[in-house]
Amino acid sequence: MKASNILLLPGWQNSGPGHWQSLWEVRHAYHRVEQHDWMRPLRGDWSARLEETVVDADGPVVLAAHSLGCILTAWWAAHSPNAHRVVGALLVAPGDVEQPDLAAQIHGWAPIAHQPLPFPALLVGSRNDPYCRFERAQGFAQAWGARFTDLGDRGHINAESGLGDWDEGHGWLMQIVAQGADVPAQP
Template identity: 90%
Template sequence: MNASNTLLLPGWQNSGPGHWQSLWEARHGYHRVEQHDWMRPLRGDWSARLEETVVDADGPVVLVAHSLGCVLTAWWAAHSANAHRVVGALLVAPGDVERPDLAAQIHGWAPIARQLLPFPAVLVGSRNDPYCSLERAEGLAQAWGARFVDYGERGHINAESGLGDWDEGHGWLMRLAPPA
């Protein structure tokens, strides 16, 4: 798989320099899908940007989503005629945008699309994620047809989780992505 066809989909407020997505971008040359507004995410805008990026890719793509990026992946896959171009997705710590406190902060993202994804996926959830209960993450994995990984107590599986380059997560990605 061409490194530039591995698409990083950060969540709300983007992924900072210590986040495993940013470290993977620097280390492996993966491509971050840059959104127009990280602070006030609009589902339609974010979906259109992902659509453009997938269409512009020079071959099949792999998605690497964190938090709101997971919700974006499911929504986009439900509405895109180009979802067949995705060969796999690593979905990490989905944000539960149907929860009242998050829905109040991130408008317009509910309901979460709950159809089977048309590509293989692994969803990694944490037992103490402040933005999504383990049960809810497991339910999303089931709805999306994703293999579920209970990652223990790792918070939101972000920079604050102390994962560094997160080699274990990269291993799951490598099993999803076909070799170059």
């Protein structure tokens, strides 16, 4: 799979230079899905941008989502006729936009889609994520049909978590890519 077909889906406010997504973009030339407005995210706009990016890709894609990017993935997959183009996803630290403090800051993202994803996924959660209770992250994994990995006490699994390039996460992404390479191409 081409590096440009691995799509990075940052969350609210984008991923800064020390975030594992940004480090992977620089190191591996993965493609960040750029949103029109990172500070005032609109679910329809973000979904349309992801749809355009997936449709424009020259083959199957793998998603590497963080925080609101996970919620975007679930919503988009539940509504897109092109979800079959995705062969797998790494979903890291979903942001619970139904949590009152987040819902007050990020309008229009509730309800969260709870349909099973039409592609294999791994959800990585943290026991002390301030934006999503651990049990809630496990519930998302179950609803979406994703495997779940407990990363322990790593906060929001972002730059502040001290992960650097996060080689362990990248290894999981490479497993997803390898599994996706075994999937026959969809018309």
